C-alpha cells in the first residue's frame with residue numbers, strides 16, 4: 001500500500017567536498033536528485049531541512065568534537081579523520097544533515113507523513129561521540145533517536161541498518177540502552193571490522209543490539225530471507241513506536257566500496273516488507289536515512305526502488321524463498337544467540 005511519503009533534499013548537501021577521488025563525492029546525491037527530477041514520483045512531500053542546533057548535536061557528540069568540526073570552516077581543505085576530509089563548507093552540510101532528519105521526524109510525528117526518506121550527506125552511522133570516521137561526521141540517526149526520546153518520549157525505537165558496513169557509532173551509542181534496538185547486517189571483513197555475533201548489548205541494553213555478520217557474496221533472496229524471518233520477528237516482538245532505517249546501498253553489486261552482490265530489487269523487497277509488517281503492529285512512522293552507496297548510478301536506482309515501494313498500490317510480487325541455504329543458516333544462528341535475551 002502507498003504511504004504518505006516525505007523527501008528531504010537540499011543542494012547544500014553538495015557543499016561537503018572531500019576531494020575529487022573520494023568515494024563519498026557530491027556526485028552521489030546529484031545522481032539521486034537527477035533521478036528524482038526526471039522520474040518525478042507523484043505525491044512526494046518535500047521537506048525543507050534547517051540546520052540542527054548545538055543542543056541537538058550535543059545529544060550525541062562532545063562539545064570539544066563539535067568545536068573541532070566547526071574549526072574546519074577556517075580551512076579550504078582539512079581532515080577530521082584519515083578517511084574523512086572536510087572542505088570549508090562541510091560543517092554546513094553536516095549540520096543540515098542532522099537538521100534534515102530531525103525535521104523529517106517532526107513531520108512524521110505530526111502525521112503529515114507516514115514515511116520519510118532523508119537524502120542527505122555526509123552519512124553518519126560510523127560517527128562516534130568524539131570522532132569522525134568512515135566518511136561520517138555527525139551520527140545523524142543516533143541524534144535522531146535521542147531527539148525522539150527527548151522530545152516525544154519514545155521508549156521503543158528500532159534502527160535497522162542494512163548498509164554493508166557495521167554502524168559502529170550506532171552500536172556504541174545505544175549499547176546499554178534498551179529504548180533503542182539496533183539491528184545491523186554487515187560484512188565484518190570490511191571497515192570498521194566490528195559487529196560480531198557476540199556483541200549483543202550490555203546491562204539494561206543486553207539483547208537490544210543484534211549484529212548479523214553476512215557473507216560478502218550473499219545473494220538477493222538469502223538477504224531478503226534473513227530480514228523476512230529474523231527482522232520481522234524482532235519487529236513484532238519489540239513493537240517499535242518508531243522505525244529508523246540506516247539506508248545504505250553499498251551492498252549493491254556495482255558498488256566500488258562494498259564489493260558485495262545485491263541488486264537494487266532487494267531494497268524494494270525490504271521496503272515492501274517493512275510496510276507490510278508495520279500494519280501488524282501499531283503503524284509506527286518510518287524514517288529512512290541515506291548512509292553509504294558509492295556508485296552514483298546504482299545508488300540512484302536503489303533509491304528509486306525504495307520510493308517505488310513506498311508509493312506502490314496493490315499487491316507486490318514476493319520473491320520465492322526456496323533454496324535459501326545461506327539465509328537459513330544466518331537466521332538459525334541469530335535466533336540461537338538471541339533466544340536467551342527475551343527480546344523475541
Ligand SMILES: [Zn+2]
Pocket residue numbers: 163164165248250291292293
Ligand atoms: Zn557503508
